[in-house]
Every structure is written in structure tokens, then in C-alpha cells.
Amino acid sequence: MSNLEKYIEAFKTTFELGDESALPALKYQDIEAWDSVGHMALIAELEDAFDIMMDTDDIIDFSSFEIGKEIMAKYDVAL
Amino acid sequence: MIFQLDEKDRSAPAAVSESGSALTYGALLDAAGEVSDAVKSRSLVFILAKNTIASLCCYIGCITKGAVPLLLDAGIDGKLLENLIAAYHPSYLFSPEGRLSETGLAPFALHEDLGLLLTTSGSTGSPKLIRQTVSNMEANAKSIAGYLGLTKDERPITTLPMNYTYGLSILHSHLLVGAAILLTEKSILQKEFWQFFREGEATSFGGVPYTYEMLKKLRFFRMELPSLRTMTQAGGKLPSELHREFAEYAARTGRNFVVMYGQTEATARMSYLPPKRALEKTGSMGIAIPGGKLSLIDAGGREIADADTVGELVYEGPNVTMGYAESGADLAKDDEWQGRLETGDMAKKDQDGYYYIVGRKKRFLKIYGNRVNLDEVEQIIKNNFGLECACAGVDDHMNIFITDETFADSVRKSVSETTGIYFRAFEVRVIREIPKNEAGKTLYKELEESGE
Numbered sequence: 198m199s200n201l202e203k204y205i206e207a208f209k210t211t212f213e214l215g216d217e218s219a220l221p222a223l224k225y226q227d228i229e230a231w232d233s234v235g236h237m238a239l240i241a242e243l244e245d246a247f248d249i250m251m252d253t254d255d256i257i258d259f260s261s262f263e264i265g266k267e268i269m270a271k272y273d274v275a276l
Numbered sequence: 277m278i279f280q281l282d283e284k285d286r287s288a289p290a291a292v293s294e295s296g297s298a299l300t301y302g303a304l305l306d307a308a309g310e311v312s313d314a315v316k317s318r319s320l321v322f323i324l325a326k327n328t329i330a331s332l333c334c335y336i337g338c339i340t341k342g343a344v345p346l347l348l349d350a351g352i353d354g355k356l357l358e359n360l361i362a363a364y365h366p367s368y369l370f371s372p373e374g375r376l377s378e379t380g381l382a383p384f385a386l387h388e389d390l391g392l393l394l395t396t397s398g399s400t401g402s403p404k405l406i407r408q409t410v411s412n413m414e415a416n417a418k419s420i421a422g423y424l425g426l427t428k429d430e431r432p433i434t435t436l437p438m439n440y441t442y443g444l445s446i447l448h449s450h451l452l453v454g455a456a457i458l459l460t461e462k463s464i465l466q467k468e469f470w471q472f473f474r475e476g477e478a479t480s481f482g483g484v485p486y487t488y489e490m491l492k493k494l495r496f497f498r499m500e501l502p503s504l505r506t507m508t509q510a511g512g513k514l515p516s517e518l519h520r521e522f523a524e525y526a527a528r529t530g531r532n533f534v535v536m537y538g539q540t541e542a543t544a545r546m547s548y549l550p551p552k553r554a555l556e557k558t559g560s561m562g563i564a565i566p567g568g569k570l571s572l573i574d575a576g577g578r579e580i581a582d583a584d585t586v587g588e589l590v591y592e593g594p595n596v597t598m599g600y601a602e603s604g605a606d607l608a609k610d611d612e613w614q615g616r617l618e619t620g621d622m623a624k625k626d627q628d629g630y631y632y633i634v635g636r637k638k639r640f641l642k643i644y645g646n647r648v649n650l651d652e653v654e655q656i657i658k659n660n661f662g663l664e665c666a667c668a669g670v671d672d673h674m675n676i677f678i679t680d681e682t683f684a685d686s687v688r689k690s691v692s693e694t695t696g697i698y699f700r701a702f703e704v705r706v707i708r709e710i711p712k713n714e715a716g717k718t719l720y721k722e723l724e725e726s727g728e
Contacts, residue, residue: 235698
């Protein structure tokens with residue numbers, strides 16, 4: 198699986214999304230599942246998938262699917 | 277006037293919003309006065325609340341007028357709201373923006389002492405409410421402000437919705453002392469929250485157990501928060517390890533960490549663990565708040581005097597509310613509890629008189645700080661799907677047992693949607709048969725074992 202696929206998969210698993218069409222535009226609190234609890238679940242999923250440990254600032258900056266991609270780059274995860 | 281709001285310094289800030297606009301006590305009284313002019317005294321008002329200046333003014337306006345608000349989350353499920361409207365016939369509805377509309381519904385009679393209605397923090401859609409008086413609210417706010425040593429210099433930042441009793445008690449106790457509340461809709465997982473925290477120089481916040489779990493994952497212990505003095509915790513029992521970590525952090529950094537215990541049935545607060553003993557008494561819910569009394573009773577209702585003996589926790593004090601309402605007609609009911617509440621929580625006390633919660637008599641879980649009644653969830657599933665089911669589990673994780681696998685996904689989705697709680701808190705387990713005794717009662721002990 199490519200990194201991008203893993204990244205997408207983390208969103209799909211955490212929020213139990215059937216398809217990925219809504220992902221590029223998805224932002225924090227856009228869907229009910231992406232609330233504070235869902236957010237921590239997503240971070241945990243990503244940390245597991247890429248074996249990284251994210252900093253506070255990155256966890257709270259992680260406000261959308263797109264911004265998340267930039268943050269992943271900081272951890273040497275090329276998408 | 278409630279909390280002697282009219283005696284505060286009119287030019288002092290009462291609330292600051294995340295956009296930076298400040299509301300002085302004078303402006304709060306003026307805005308509340310406009311709301312008071314628009315609603316009739318002794319009428320029932322539903323307020324769809326957010327942590328905003330508009331909602332705060334609606335609420336204070338209703339209370340000072342002698343109207344009776346039911347505070348609801350602005351994001352409440354439409355069907356739940358409809359059910360509540362149908363059950364209680366409010367005369368008015370306030371939108372989250374502060375727009376008032378009249379419903380034209382025939383009102384029910386309200387008891388003269390009734391001052392405020394809150395949901396039981398349950399989100400299963402049960403229309404059950406708690407009936408509070410204004411003196412309940414004032415007594416509890418005074419007690420809380422006393423044991424926390426609150427002054428007008430405090431600047432708490434909101435982390436909980438104001439329709440949630442713990443969030444509301446923070447507003448009340450700080451308005452009482454003339455402090456300024458930092459109102460925000462942002463969560464601790466948003467950058468804007470921490471910006472507001474620093475710029476607004478927040479001195480305290482409150483959190484449910486899940487808040488503290490998140491804070492730990494956010495590496496809270498390494499954050500630079502020079503204005504922070506006090507952290508309070510309620511809304512469920514904090515795991516001892518987490519309690520210890522936050523107590524150690526507080527001791528190390530010269531802050532206070534205050535573990536507390538309460539229920540909406542007692543307005544909000546019943547006990548607190550004095551911060552000086554937070555480390556020594558890890559895992560304890562502390563002692564009764566000023567003006568209150570805690571005791572333990574055995575199954576026969578006799579008081580337990582011995583240390584380390586488990587019994588049901590009983591609280592007595594001026595903040596014990598009038599009782600429940602389950603229908604519009606109940607709004608006229610008298611004070612049913614008369615200042616004494618059997619909490620349904622099982623506890624013990626140590627030699628020094630510090631209490632420890634060990635379990636529950638009633639069948640409910642606390643999920644992310646919300647009380648979720650297991651029997652009500654079973655009822656929802658039975659109503660929606662006509663399925664055999666049983667619910668059990670531990671705090672923050674409910675197990676839903678069903679026997680028909682084809683419904684697993686839809687049951688989970690439906691329960692999550694009805695309760696508004698993230699679906700990962702619910703796990704559906706498919707078993708061959710729900711274990712029952714001869715009388716048809718579910719055997720929950722066997723159930724948990726069969727699911728292993």
C-alpha cells in the first residue's frame with residue numbers, strides 16, 4: 198500500500214466512510230464522526246500506520262484532510 | 277437578583293468571546309433585561325445554547341425574569357427536540373443566535389419554586405429532566421466558589437457546553453464572584469482554543485475524564501500556560517493513574533488539581549478532593565462540599581459507620597434538586613427529595629473520611645462524560661429494529677449484544693446517531709442467544725462472559 202493509500206485508509210477506518218469522494222474537502226467537525234473523540238482516534242490511527250509520534254501543535258493544527266497531508270510531510274511521510 | 281448580578285462592578289467583564297469582544301456585567305444586565313422584557317414570567321423556555329454571549333444573555337434574562345429555561349445543546353438531534361417540545365410544551369424557543377420564537381402551545385402549570393430544567397446528561401432521547409430551584413443553583417455556586425477560593429480575578433475558559441450541568445456550574449460559580457468567563461465553542465483539539473487560552477489569560481478549566489485523557493495525549497504537561505492556576509475534574513471517575521499524573525503535574529508546577537464528584541440531581545457538585553491532598557488521596561472523590569453531608573447506607577437503608585465498607589452514597593444539602601420530570605404534568609410537582617439524594621453510586625470511605633466510588637447501583641455508563649442509560653439504549657434498539665438485545669460494558673465503551681448479525685452495522689449507527697456519541701464507543705457483539713432467567717430477565721453477568 199502506498200503512503201497516500203494508508204493515509205486515506207486511516208480516514209476511512211476512523212470515520213467509517215464507505216467511499217473516499219468526500220475526503221479532499223473534509224474538515225474537522227464537517228461530519229459528526231470527526232468530533233474531538235474522532236480526532237484523537239484519527240491521530241492514533243495515523244501514528245500507528247506510519248509509526249510516528251506527533252507533536253501537540255501538529256495534532257491541533259490537523260484541521261482538514263489537506264492540511265493533514267502537509268503535516269505528514271514533517272514526519273518524513275511522503276504522500 | 278440571582279448571584280447578586282446587580283451588585284457587581286458594571287464596568288468589569290463578565291464574559292469574553294473567542295472573537296475578543298467583551299461583555300461587561302452592566303452590558304450583561306442590559307441584554308438580559310431585553311430578554312426579560314420579551315418573555316413572560318413563569319413561562320417555560322427552551323434555550324438552544326452554545327458557549328456564546330448570546331446564549332448567556334438569553335439564559336440570564338430568563339432566570340432573572342422568573343421564566344423557567346430548559347437548556348439544550350444547540351446541536352440537539354431534531355427528533356429529540358421534537359419529543360421534548362411535544363412532552364413539555366414550551367412557550368418560547370431561543371435559537372442559538374438568540375432569536376426568540378413563540379410556540380403557541382398550551383403551557384403546563386409550573387411549580388412556584390421551579391427555576392431551571394436540565395436533561396439528566398443522558399442522550400438516549402429520554403425526555404427525563406431534572407427540576408432545579410434558583411436556591412439550589414445559588415447554594416451550589418456559593419459552595420463551589422468557597423472551596424475553590426474563587427475571586428473576581430479568575431478567568432475560566434469553557435471546555436464544556438453550558439447545557440451540561442458541570443459546564444453550567446462553572447458559569448454560575450464565577451458569575452457569583454464577579455469573574456470573567458472566556459466563552460468558546462472551540463475544543464481543546466483546536467489551535468484557536470489554545471490561542472484564546474493564552475491571549476485571554478485563562479486561569480482555569482474543567483474537564484471530564486476523557487478531556488484529561490486527550491490532554492495527556494496532547495502532551496499537555498509540556499505546554500507553556502503561564503496564566504493557568506487551577507484544573508477541575510468531574511463527570512465521571514478519573515482512572516487513578518491519570519489522577520496521579522495530573523496531581524503530580526499540579527504539585528510540580530504550583531497549580532491546583534481538584535477532583536470533584538456530582539450529579540445533575542444535586543444541581544452539580546457534591547464533593548471535592550482538596551488539592552493539597554490530591555496526591556495523597558489518589559482515586560478519591562474527596563469529602564462533602566461546604567454545606568453538604570455525605571454518608572453511606574447498606575441495602576436495608578441503615579447508615580454505615582465503619583471505614584472501608586461499601587454502601588450506597590447518600591448526599592444531603594441545599595443543592596439537592598426537587599426531583600425528576602418525565603412529562604409536562606410533572607412540572608407542577610412538589611419537592612420530592614427534600615434535600616436528600618440517594619446517588620445510586622456505591623462507595624466506601626477511608627479512616628480519614630475520604631470517599632471512593634467503587635461502582636454503580638443503576639445500569640448506566642458514562643461515555644465521554646455523558647450518562648447513557650443501558651436500559652434506554654436497549655429500548656431504542658427494540659423500538660427501531662424489533663430486535664432482541666442487551667447492553668452492558670464499561671465507561672467509554674458500551675457492548676451491545678444482538679443475535680442477528682445482519683443488523684450489526686445499522687444498530688451501531690442508529691445508537692451512535694441517537695445519542696450523538698462517536699460510534700467507536702459502541703461495539704456490537706453477535707451472540708447465539710441473550711442469556712435470561714426463567715422470569716425473562718437478562719442475566720448480565722453471563723452476558724459479559726459469553727461475549728469474551
